[in-house]
Amino acid sequence: EIVLTQSPATLSLSPGERATLSCRASQSVSSYLAWYQQKPGQAPRLLIYDASNRATGIPARFSGSGSGTDFTLTISSLEPEDFAVYYCQQRSNWPQITFGQGTRLEIK
Amino acid sequence: QVQLVESGGGVVQPGGSLRLSCAASGFTFSSYGMHWVRQAPGKGLEWVAFIRYDGSNKYYADSVKGRFTISRDNSKNTLYLQMNSLRAEDTAVYYCAKDIRTTDYYFDYWGQGTLVTVSS
Numbered sequence: 001e002i003v004l005t006q007s008p009a010t011l012s013l014s015p016g017e018r019a020t021l022s023c024r025a026s027q028s029v030s031s032y033l034a035w036y037q038q039k040p041g042q043a044p045r046l047l048i049y050d051a052s053n054r055a056t057g058i059p060a061r062f063s064g065s066g067s068g069t070d071f072t073l074t075i076s077s078l079e080p081e082d083f084a085v086y087y088c089q090q091r092s093n094w095p096q097i098t099f100g101q102g103t104r105l106e107i108k
Numbered sequence: 109q110v111q112l113v114e115s116g117g118g119v120v121q122p123g124g125s126l127r128l129s130c131a132a133s134g135f136t137f138s139s140y141g142m143h144w145v146r147q148a149p150g151k152g153l154e155w156v157a158f159i160r161y162d163g164s165n166k167y168y169a170d171s172v173k174g175r176f177t178i179s180r181d182n183s184k185n186t187l188y189l190q191m192n193s194l195r196a197e198d199t200a201v202y203y204c205a206k207d208i209r210t211t212d213y214y215f216d217y218w219g220q221g222t223l224v225t226v227s228s
Contacts, residue, residue, distance in 0.1 A: 034214045036153075043203055043218035044153065055208075055216060087153055091213035095167030097155035 002026055004088050004100035012108040019075040021103045023088035028068045032092040035064055035073045038102075039084045047086075048073065075105075083107050110134040110217045112204050117222030124194050124226070130187040130204030130219055138162070138182040141207035143215060144189050146200035146224075156202070157189065161210050172198075194226045 003026040013019055023033065031051040036044040046055040048064035051071060061076040075082055088100040116128040128144070144156040157178040158167045166178050177190040187204050201223050205215035 036215075043221055044215070045218075046208070046214060046216045049208060049212075049214045049216075089153070089214070094211075094213045095158055096169075097213055099153040099155070101152050 001096060002029060002090055002093055002098050004090055004098055006086075006088060006100035006103045008103060009101075010104045010106060012106050013078055014108045015078050015080055017078050019073075019078055019082070019105060021073040021075075021086055021105070023066075023071040023073070023100050025069045025071075025090060025092075029090040029092035031067050032090055033064075033066070033071050034089045034091070035062075036087045036089065037082075037084045038087065044087065078105075080107075110206065112206065112217060112219035114202065114204055114219040114222040117202065117224045119225045119227060120194055121228050122195060122226055125190070125192045126194065126224060128189040128191070128202055128204075128222060128224070130189075132185045132187065132204075132206070135206070135217075137180075137185040139210065141209075141211045141213075142178075142180060142187045143205045143207065143213075144178060144187075145203045145205050145215065145218075146198075147203070147221075148197075148200045151200075154200075158207075158213070159187070191224070194224075196226050198224060199226045200224060 007022045035048040038044040052064045111133045113131045159178045175193045179188045201221040203221045204219045206217040208214040208216040
């Protein structure tokens, strides 16, 4: 099983600041990585797939990068609605799909 | 617009069974793979099962293999999850999710979820 480790567990920032979230895989997943946003009481929302492709309707302030074992989700300038939990997910060794444990992005 | 609406959750005793449904609309259901993903209370996401667009292939997480069965009825635009031999650790919100393409294992649309509680 490929283990995804997200860091930090919690990130405290202010609106307008830049957020950098990390996801590290226990073995290479090539570029087969996605990022999701989840707000309390809501279903997750796909932000990024294949490491760097923005999903339909996702604002340009969200960007993804990386390959192999190290990946980054960057939010260039935080909006109030961006404070949520973020998960990474790999599909490299489907059908054994795994998610990271999540990073909570909170308002400082 | 794409809509996925789950139903069938509830409280069940350990060892019991439950069948979840997911009604799909707003896209060509028969052209896309579909998944079930669950989330235990206060925990992260866990992929549960996948079914190919035509139902010809099905895959399961090791944690549910042999106990859960995914199926679909393309004539009714509906996805199912039959859950047998339920355990306390199966307690979670269960989401149905649409594959971004036919078999890409990324989830671009999700339902609102249905809560399954396994407790005596």
